[in-house]
Amino acid sequence: MKFMDIDMAAKPKQFFSKRWSLIALLALPVMPTPALAQEFLCDATQAYANELPVLDKACPIGKGLWGNSKPRGSESTFWIQCGVFGKPLSLEKAKALYKHIGTDVWIKPEAKGWRCLIGPYTNFAEVKQDLAKVKTEKGYKEAFIREVVRGAPVKAAPLPVKTKKSSKPAAQSTTVIPAPIKQPAKPAVVATPEPKKAQQEIAIRLATTLNGVEYKVPYVMFSDDQFYMEHSLPWNRMDYEEAYKTCYRLGMGMATVEQWQALLKSGEMEKGQWPMHLPYWGSNKVGLFTSGKTNQLKGTSLLNVMCVK
Structure with missing residues (x-):
């Protein structure tokens, strides 16, 4: 199935001025894993920062x-x-x-x-x-x-059985609660526009090194780029030009097909909860799909961003 470029220029400007968005991705011909397919993504807008x-x-x-x-x-x-x-x-x-x-x-x-x-x-x-x-x-x-509610119903714990009171204190039972998911620190929310330099601050959300090659997923804070939610976090969606400029500012470049295949085979993306609903930009406007396929695109699609060095 061929991935089609999506021209977002026809959308109203208000669509681009979102800071965070939960967007429906069903229109994209991306084949998510069963686990990802069960996630609910819904629309959201943000007219002003x-x-x-x-x-x-x-x-x-x-x-x-x-x-x-x-x-x-x-x-x-x-x-x-x-x-x-x-x-x-x-x-x-x-x-x-x-x-x-x-x-x-x-x-x-x-x-x-x-x-x-x-x-x-x-x-x-x-x-x-x-x-x-x-x-x-x-x-x-x-x-x-x-x-x-999602998933199988959770069975209620059985009611405690009443027993004769003992003079000895009962052993205290303990309940193991899963530790909360650690998420990267959120950028401070500001009510007034900040200088352009602050608006373009780049944070590194994810990083790994394989065979001497550094892979990083940047997050551009306080920008007007489009976002989507995955793993309860916002992620940038950029066209090729903006993705290239973002990596250039980090002193990095775009991944080759070979580097992309090496990352997929490592299993790091699943283990580290990398965003996988959308393809990534690769060098020379190549779309890199998590299925392992690649496609030559025009550069106008809004995809995930990954930089390499």
């Missing part, structure tokens, strides 16, 4: 989990509902939340107002930890967890 991103009305946010409720699904996605307001929560007010969380704050239009949501999360222990911190902030004591 000093406003919170807006989730599409159709984006599923699940049902509430209150008190000591446990997840109903084995592979669920979670949100923290931070409130429902008559008008969209401002970025200025949301700043108080960012110091407590490891993900993002979103707003979602509803019939009678605007819902404030934090997430998405895939780790229940992590969302519980963030919820406890959010509830310490004034005005968010009523925040709670919502679950989008």
Whole structure:
């Protein structure tokens, strides 16, 4: 199946001014793995950098989990509902939340107002930890967890059997809670435009070295490039020219087909949770697919960025 260039120039300018986006990728002829295919990706827009991103009305946010409720699904996605307001929560007010969380704050239009949501999360222990911190902030004591149920139902633990009390203290049982997923530190959210140099700051999200070749996945912060979400993190999507310039600024170049094949065979991408929903740009405008196929493209497609040296 041939990958077709996607001309995004026809889209309104507002589409490009997103800072983060959860986008539907079903139109792209990319064959994801079964695990990736189960992930839900929904649309979101962000008109200006000093406003919170807006989730599409159709984006599923699940049902509430209150008190000591446990997840109903084995592979669920979670949100923290931070409130429902008559008008969209401002970025200025949301700043108080960012110091407590490891993900993002979103707003979602509803019939009678605007819902404030934090997430998405895939780790229940992590969302519980963030919820406890959010509830310490004034005005968010009523925040709670919502679950989008996925996977097999989780069996409820059997009720304890009542036994005769003993004079000896009972041995305390322990519950092992999975450690929260460690994510790279998020860039600080700013309400006013920053100088161009700060807007183009490049962070290295992922890196590995194979056979003396360095591979790095850059993340350009505070830019107007398009983004998409995978592994609960935003990733750049760039055309070939912007991808080439980004690697050039790092003193690096674009991967050859041989270097790409070596990375695929190493298994590092799956182990390190590299973004894999979209192909990557390679040297000379070649599209590098995670299936191992390659294709000569025109350069206008918005793909993942990887630099080599």
